[in-house]
Amino acid sequence: MTQIKAILIDDEQSARNVLTNLLERTSFNIEIIETCSNLEQGVVEIKKRQPNVVFLDVQMPNYAGYEITHFFNEINFEIIFVTAYDQYAIKAFELNAIDYLVKPIDRNKLNIALEKLEEKLKQKNQLIDYQSLLKTIKDKNYKKIVIPELGNRHIVDLKNIVSIEASGAYSVIHLKENEKITTSKNLKYFEGILSTEPSFFRSHRGWIINLNFVKSLNKTDLVVTLANTTLKTKISRNRINNFEEAIK
Structure with missing residues (x-):
């Protein structure tokens, strides 16, 4: 099972606690490496901790979750938006998020989102392996x-x-x-x-x-x-x- 390192960003402590509890009770190999109360703090932790996925609240003070693109030249992690409003789904898919979850979070929908995430991470690992193999063969450098x-x-x-x-x-x-x-x-x-x-x-x-x-x-x-x-x-x-x- 793919190990998943996650960061949670939500301005509400109770929301972070609920999502943490739900993730810890799933069957997926997921480690919550940091929780953050605002986007600015989250950006710092993402750059430092290099997570596989960020669970990102859409509505927060100062910066909305979808404004995360302003802070990165390249998004090399997956995003699952968490929102109380269904209309933000369109924005989520514009940003190529894996999925979005509507509060209160449904366990079945969370599991579906995690299944999609795990599959995408597996494909990404396979791509890294393949690229490394091609370079090795091309260079004839089996080192x-x-x-x-x-x-x-x-x-x-x-x-x-x-x-x-x-x-x-x-x-x-x-x-x-x-x-x-x-x-x-x-x-x-x-x-x-x-x-x-x-x-x-x-x-x-x-x-x-x-x-x-x-x-x-x-x-x-x-x-x-x-x-x-x-x-x-x-x-x-x-x-x-x-x-x-x-x-x-």
């Missing part, structure tokens, strides 16, 4: 991979991957500066797509390591320590000779 994580897509430079650790049916991608991504792809999947990359070595049934980050090898404990990280990865005894040959 980036797309890693799925909880509905998101991370485009990662291979040079930033320190190691890949098996975690049951999942894998944990360890990046520089101790960052990590957990993905549903297993280690065998990554071993296959990295098979032509000489810098990646399957050191153990539970580990693939980037040889460029190797700091030391302890043959007694069967541990490889990697630079720029606190990781101590495992190495199988029968792979030590191949490992030593690979790092030459």
